[in-house]
Amino acid sequence: MADIARLAGVSTSTVSRALNHSGLVNQETRERILELASSLNYSINIGAQNLRLQQNRTVAAVVPLDKSTRQQLSDPFLLSMLGGLADVLSEQGFDILVSRVDADQVDAASAPFDSGRVVGVVLIGQGRHHDQLNRMATRGVPVVVWGAQLPQQLYTTVGGDNVAGGRMATEHLLAHGRRRIAFLGDTGLPEAALRHQGYVEALAAYGLAPDPQLQVAASFLPGSGTDAVHELARRGAAYDGVFACSDLMAMHAIHALRAEGRAVPADVGVVGYDDIELAAYFHPPLTTVRQPRDAAARALVAALLARIDGQPVPSSLLPTELVVRASAA
Amino acid sequence: MADIARLAGVSTSTVSRALNHSGLVNQETRERILELASSLNYSINIGAQNLRLQQNRTVAAVVPLDKSTRQQLSDPFLLSMLGGLADVLSEQGFDILVSRVDADQVDAASAPFDSGRVVGVVLIGQGRHHDQLNRMATRGVPVVVWGAQLPQQLYTTVGGDNVAGGRMATEHLLAHGRRRIAFLGDTGLPEAALRHQGYVEALAAYGLAPDPQLQVAASFLPGSGTDAVHELARRGAAYDGVFACSDLMAMHAIHALRAEGRAVPADVGVVGYDDIELAAYFHPPLTTVRQPRDAAARALVAALLARIDGQPVPSSLLPTELVVRASAA
DNA sequence: GTGAAAGCGCTAACAA
DNA sequence: TTGTTAGCGCTTTCAC
Numbered sequence: 001m002a003d004i005a006r007l008a009g010v011s012t013s014t015v016s017r018a019l020n021h022s023g024l025v026n027q028e029t030r031e032r033i034l035e036l037a038s039s040l041n042y043s044i045n046i047g048a049q050n051l052r053l054q055q056n057r058t059v060a061a062v063v064p065l066d067k068s069t070r071q072q073l074s075d076p077f078l079l080s081m082l083g084g085l086a087d088v089l090s091e092q093g094f095d096i097l098v099s100r101v102d103a104d105q106v107d108a109a110s111a112p113f114d115s116g117r118v119v120g121v122v123l124i125g126q127g128r129h130h131d132q133l134n135r136m137a138t139r140g141v142p143v144v145v146w147g148a149q150l151p152q153q154l155y156t157t158v159g160g161d162n163v164a165g166g167r168m169a170t171e172h173l174l175a176h177g178r179r180r181i182a183f184l185g186d187t188g189l190p191e192a193a194l195r196h197q198g199y200v201e202a203l204a205a206y207g208l209a210p211d212p213q214l215q216v217a218a219s220f221l222p223g224s225g226t227d228a229v230h231e232l233a234r235r236g237a238a239y240d241g242v243f244a245c246s247d248l249m250a251m252h253a254i255h256a257l258r259a260e261g262r263a264v265p266a267d268v269g270v271v272g273y274d275d276i277e278l279a280a281y282f283h284p285p286l287t288t289v290r291q292p293r294d295a296a297a298r299a300l301v302a303a304l305l306a307r308i309d310g311q312p313v314p315s316s317l318l319p320t321e322l323v324v325r326a327s328a329a
Numbered sequence: 330m331a332d333i334a335r336l337a338g339v340s341t342s343t344v345s346r347a348l349n350h351s352g353l354v355n356q357e358t359r360e361r362i363l364e365l366a367s368s369l370n371y372s373i374n375i376g377a378q379n380l381r382l383q384q385n386r387t388v389a390a391v392v393p394l395d396k397s398t399r400q401q402l403s404d405p406f407l408l409s410m411l412g413g414l415a416d417v418l419s420e421q422g423f424d425i426l427v428s429r430v431d432a433d434q435v436d437a438a439s440a441p442f443d444s445g446r447v448v449g450v451v452l453i454g455q456g457r458h459h460d461q462l463n464r465m466a467t468r469g470v471p472v473v474v475w476g477a478q479l480p481q482q483l484y485t486t487v488g489g490d491n492v493a494g495g496r497m498a499t500e501h502l503l504a505h506g507r508r509r510i511a512f513l514g515d516t517g518l519p520e521a522a523l524r525h526q527g528y529v530e531a532l533a534a535y536g537l538a539p540d541p542q543l544q545v546a547a548s549f550l551p552g553s554g555t556d557a558v559h560e561l562a563r564r565g566a567a568y569d570g571v572f573a574c575s576d577l578m579a580m581h582a583i584h585a586l587r588a589e590g591r592a593v594p595a596d597v598g599v600v601g602y603d604d605i606e607l608a609a610y611f612h613p614p615l616t617t618v619r620q621p622r623d624a625a626a627r628a629l630v631a632a633l634l635a636r637i638d639g640q641p642v643p644s645s646l647l648p649t650e651l652v653v654r655a656s657a658a
Numbered sequence: 659g660t661g662a663a664a665g666c667g668c669t670a671a672c673a674a
Numbered sequence: 675t676t677g678t679t680a681g682c683g684c685t686t687t688c689a690c
Contacts, residue, residue: 001667011677016669026675041468043443047376047385048667051682056376058426076607079408086427095446097387098427100415114372116683117424139370222606248607255610277551278405278577281584283612330683340661345685355659377683380666445667 004042008033019044058095059304060118061085064103064125066221075220075248077274077291078124081146084297085122092301106132110141120144120304126157126190142307144300148190149315156307157315158299162191165289165320166198169243169271172287173328174206178241178269182214184228184253185245189220192245195273199243213237218249225252233260240268241328247272247279247288254282254327269328285325292318333371337362348373387424388633389447390414391438393454395550396431404549404577406603406620407453410475413626414451421630435461439470449473449633455486455519471636473629477519478644485636486644487628491520494618494649495527498572498600501616502657503535507570507598511543513557513582514574518549521574524602528572542566547578554581562589569597570657576601576608576617583611583656598657614654621647 001019005012010029018025018033025033036042050056061082082098089096097118101108106129112118119142123133126147136143137155145157173181183199185192200210213235218228225244229252232239242257244250250272254264264270264284272279275290295318306313330348334341339358347354347362354362365371379385390411411427418425426447430437435458441447448471452462455476465472466484474486502510512528514521529539542564547557554573558581561568571586573579579601583593593599593613601608604619624647635642 012667013669013678014676016667017676020669024675029675041443043440043445045380045445045667047380047445048682049669051374051376051380051666051684052668052670054682061427076405076408079405079412082427083408086429090429095441096427098390098411098415098425100419111372112424114370116372116374116376226610251607252610255612255614258612278580278607281555281581283584283587285584341683342661342685343659345683346660349685353659358659374683377666378685380668380682381684381686383666 001042001044004033004036004040007036056116056119057093058097058118059089059301060097060099060109060112060121062106062109062121062123063098063100064106064109064123064127064129065100067102067104075222075246076276076278077246077248077293080276081124081293081297084293085124085300088297088301092305094301103127103129107136110136110139110143113141120308122146122300122304126159128188130190142304144304144307144313146296146300148194149317150190153315156303156313158296158303159191159315159317160289160291160296160320161317162194162320163198163201165273165291166195166243167202168198168320168322169195169273169289170199170202171205172322172324173241173243173269173271174202174208176265176269176329178328179206179208180211180214180237180239181241181243182216182228182232182237182239183210183243184216184218184225184249186217186219187215188217195243195245214239218245220246220249222248223252225249225254226256229253229256229260242268242270244270244272247274247276247286249273250286250288250327251278251282254284265326265328271328275323279323280325282327284327287325287328288323290321290323292320330371330373333362333365333369336365385445385448386422387426387447388418388630389426389428389438389441389450391435391450391452392427392429393432393435393438393452393456393458394429396433404551404575405605405607406575406577406622407475409605410453410622410626413622414453414629417626417630421634432456432458436465439465439468439472442470449637451475451629451633455488457517459519471633473633473636473642475625475629477523478646479519482644485632485642487625487632488520488644488646489618489620489625489649490646491523491649492527492530494602494620495524495572496531497527497649497651498524498602498618499528499531500534501651501653502570502572502598502600503531503537505594505598505658507657508535508537509540509543509566509568510570510572511545511557511561511566511568512539512572513545513547513554513578515546515548516544517546524572524574540566543568547574549575549578551577552581554578554583555585558582558585558589571597571599573599574602576603576605576615578602579615579617579656580607580611583613594655594657600657604652608652609654611656613656616654616657617652619650619652621649
């Protein structure tokens with residue numbers, strides 16, 4: 001900036017004003033400065049500007065990753081959520097800093113906030129971090145989480161209607177004559193727990209009680225769908241339906257079922273969750289519960305900005321929708 | 330920091346030294362300061378520190394996106410590359426700023442560098458941006474690109490061996506008796522062009538010439554695989570093999586073939602590219618060319634750091650590998 | 659072992 | 675319309 005000032009024969013103040021399109025600069029001077037700046041590929045140093053202005057237009061998107069398994073974040077839905085967030089935040093003029101933290105040290109998610117790097121944090125995946133998240137919120141870290149609303153929650157969540165999702169998925173299987181429906185998902189995770197609740201409700205409406213033998217605590221890691229089907233086989237469980245808590249899991253399960261010689265949907269009906277892009281092209285095309293990804297990204301950003309603004313923001317529940325294709329009919 | 334200094338009864342200089350583990354601080358003073366800092370959840374303001382130190386440990390990962398189609402980056406392989414980069418960069422103590430730019434304004438990719446936000450740029454996807462990338466490199470922007478090496482290239486690329494990949498895929502189909510092999514990919518893109526070259530070479534080794542009727546300029550966008558199969562049908566082209574330039578495309582193509590009543594691999598053998606996570610669980614399990622994602626992420630980061638260091642960095646070619654499953658046998 | 663002072667690149671009173 | 679000056683939060687000589 002000093003260089004430009006020198007070359008333009010003005011002070012840095014004038015350059016600053018010109019670059020910020022302040023009206024208080026002579027038309028001609030302004031043009032000279034702008035031309036100079038663009039010919040030098042000069043851009044205002046954002047770090048210095050932020051320091052001076054005490055502002056910041058960067059948000060952290062944090063994905064917890066399971067370091068025990070050194071598992072990359074690989075769930076396509078969560079990954080695409082990251083993409084959706086990036087889009088929405090760009091639109092709003094925010095930059096997005098992506099960081100990955102150990103699932104058991106989610107506190108670390110606030111580091112970029114504490115050090116003034118970002119103005120807020122979006123956590124993609126609530127996991128088992130309720131307490132840590134509450135602690136962060138208490139410390140005043142503006143944090144918004146993709147996940148389920150929990151009692152005594154001090155942070156804001158945005159999530160799909162998991163109970164309804166679980167209910168619709170199960171109802172669909174029941175409506176197609178399935179009576180022994182396996183539930184694949186880790187109810188230790190709030191979202192899966194709620195989907196399970198929907199599952200139980202749907203069963204109850206048919207006068208059925210959930211059979212513990214049919215419940216497998218499959219994680220969201222790839223491969224878990226396969227493992228779950230093996231586990232059911234090991235238990236000798238009889239089932240004609242599967243409700244999986246993610247499409248990835250459902251696809252793996254279908255693959256494993258096929259390996260067992262069981263046809264989908266003829267022998268076993270399968271319903272997934274998320275409606276990832278590939279779901280429609282899988283074989284058989286996957287019946288699944290759609291989560292509103294774009295709306296979610298929008299809601300997460302809106303909530304975060306409001307939080308940053310100091311407003312209390314209620315958690316929100318986005319509608320989910322059953323997409324009927326062929327895997328359960 | 331001033332607060333801590335006051336509370337500890339020392340000057341900010343001392344606080345700074347203590348926080349930076351400078352040996353020149355009294356043991357006891359240091360401890361008092363550190364305790365104070367952690368009890369206040371204080372972290373050094375990185376912006377100010379960077380300004381003062383003239384340093385920066387942030388790298389931009391830029392994904393070009395096709396604004397004409399408003400298409401999100403959705404290719405699972407590229408998305409997972411982003412994940413791999415995030416891992417490697419974290420390991421090295423770098424933060425990662427993700428931005429999306431219009432495919433036709435890739436110049437904008439250097440904005441975070443010009444404004445001092447990042448020390449370098451990794452571009453995930455070379456596309457048709459050769460000239461713009463050369464221009465960026467000429468301006469001195471440290472930029473490293475996932476893509477193919479091109480003549481007169483001033484920037485550094487890291488890429489898989491596309492020619493070998495194309496050759497192996499095609500050879501595999503040929504070895505299984507396929508003679509009319511469709512090529513699905515846009516040869517306007519450097520990587521697809523090289524894969525096509527491998528395809529042609531493999532055909533030539535069998536004394537076959539490529540049939541233009543069998544070449545469809547399918548993009549990397551989702552749905553293009555489906556479109557390509559429709560296009561082949563429209564042309565009335567006869568084929569018994571398909572080499573698709575991405576797994577996503579291959580999966581879509583298989584779906585479309587099935588809709589046409591053609592079995593894979595019985596009627597048509599299909600080979601994909603990338604070896605995304607789902608490839609093994611697709612039906613039929615996808616035979617594909619594996620791209621070394623983790624090695625690629627590592628190489629990209631190493632190249633970028635060397636570039637930032639001012640060293641000239643040669644482009645590199647990573648080995649690809651044919652993963653034989655069931656879709657082409 | 660510690661503090662005072664200067665300066666990283668920028669902006670905004672305030673003065674001219 | 676422009677320049678001077680101070681200061682954002684930090685580190686680091688230099689002096690004590």
